[in-house]
Amino acid sequence: MDASAPYGGERPRPLASAVARERRTFVELPFGDLDAVVLSEVSRFTLRGLVEPLDGNGCGLRADGRRWTSLSDILRVERIGVLRGGFCPWAARFDRAFALAVGGSPRYGSIAAGLHVDRRSVEGEPAEQFSATTFRLPDGTHFLAFRGTDLSLAGWKEDFDLLFEPSVPGERDALAYLRTVAGIVEGPLRLGGHSKGGTLAEFAAVHAESAVAERLVSTHNLDGPGLRAPGLDARPPADTGRGVRKVVPAASFYGLLFADPAACRAVASGGFALQAHAPCRWRAAGGDLAPARRLSPCTAHVAARLQEWLAGVPLDERRRFVDGAYRVLAASGAESFSELPLSLVRHARDVAHARSALPREDRRLIGRLARSFIRTLAAGTTGGLRASARTVMSDVPGRLPKDDRSPSF
Incomplete structure (x- = not known):
């Protein structure tokens, strides 16, 4: 259809x-x-x-x-x-x-x-x-x-x-x-x-x-x-x-x-x-x-990579990451994401203090997981785009298997 x-x-x-x-x-x-x-x-x-x-x-x-x-x-x-x-x-x-x-x-x-x-x-x-x-x-x-x-x-x-x-x-x-x-x-x-x-x-x-x-x-x-x-x-x-x-x-x-x-x-x-x-x-x-x-092969690939990444993060580390990041953002006084940018500037000292109040291990954990997540998302997107390209090429009508194709000029 x-x-x-x-x-x-x-x-x-x-x-x-x-x-x-x-x-x-x-x-x-x-x-x-x-x-x-x-x-x-x-x-x-x-x-x-x-x-x-x-x-x-x-x-x-x-x-x-x-x-x-x-x-x-x-x-x-x-x-x-x-x-x-x-x-x-x-x-x-x-x-x-x-x-x-x-x-x-x-x-x-x-x-x-x-x-x-x-x-x-x-x-x-x-x-x-x-x-x-x-x-x-x-x-x-x-x-x-x-x-x-x-x-x-x-x-x-x-x-x-x-x-x-x-x-x-x-x-x-x-x-x-x-x-x-x-x-x-x-x-x-x-x-x-x-x-x-x-x-x-x-x-x-x-x-x-x-x-x-x-x-x-x-x-x-x-x-x-x-x-x-x-x-x-x-x-x-x-x-x-x-x-x-x-x-x-x-x-x-x-x-x-x-x-x-x-x-x-x-x-x-x-x-x-x-x-x-x-x-x-x-x-x-x-x-x-x-x-x-x-x-979409691209988004399916991204979802699979993110779930693989998540499976490698223990539940306790997920909890510490989410709770710590939320504690820092909430220190801005913002209730919504629309208020957050301005609140982060107005209450920068409170936000910095909330971050400093976190245990050192939690601060390191937040940074490590954030960097790892960004790398995974980038790699998943790149791999997904390649998968999409392969799918598009395979859908071209009359396309022959690689070994059976004649040179084109």
Whole structure:
């Protein structure tokens, strides 16, 4: 099949454009990976104050007794600034086009959101950034979307904690959120999320109690790392029996970490590496994500080299590296990466003092691992580019084996 025209010749389009063109209902076109991407992207917005929260008593009722708010009501032009908030990454132009396309869509506008959770850890607590939203779909199912990493330092610290902790607070909260929502709503459930949100969704699905797991229709890990087995650097068996679907852009390596490439669905996207990781660059056609012919040999090679490098770093050294680096950056007083550059300058003395306060062995460890990581990434990229070149050459039509080629002039 030609990946450039996978659906009857329809040209793959960027996500916002594809959503704006989709007119079919969920009766005409059942829920699929594209829908999981759309709702996961909606959950990335700052929905506090716009969607009813899940309170401490496991309820989510408004003063008028309503629990749900339609996306057509949430995603309005006058709310774009509020929706992006201060921690929402990606591109402002895409966010505006995407929000208006979803809110005005015959397919998505009537979907209702509720049971919202959004919190970040405070000083003295284990690093955590967790947000989840439940969407009530016209087909009678509920989609539980877990937000990926935002721009907060705590969120990125939790991401790195995944490299050495058996589980992190966000994973445990995702499982608790699934359990709570399952006790509130009825009918089939779907889970999903992009980036770390996909990892949280997979964790919740794999560890769900049997009574809840029986209600799971599908779980969508959208370019999020797989689950690292405690103490090891190999993921659990891919077939968990919980319907986990792994989607990765062809040119992104992030979702290949702790994952079996053969079990991933490669989809088309623009950009490379972290650029390709952003859903705003993913392509869709015919009501689904546009398939890619294969994973990029370059990014697959990079992911393999990074995982080999990680396997050579003991868990204790990973913990010391992440905790030490975070302690130094947090001394700047910045809460997000957008604040970090200026905060590092303003509070350079505090940052220098925090670094000096680290044990000498930890300072040396941070420098050694940072240099080793950069060398591995560079070598992996170089090797990956060579692998890509070999793949491109092997795809040339009519190309003969090396020994059978006649000289060309």
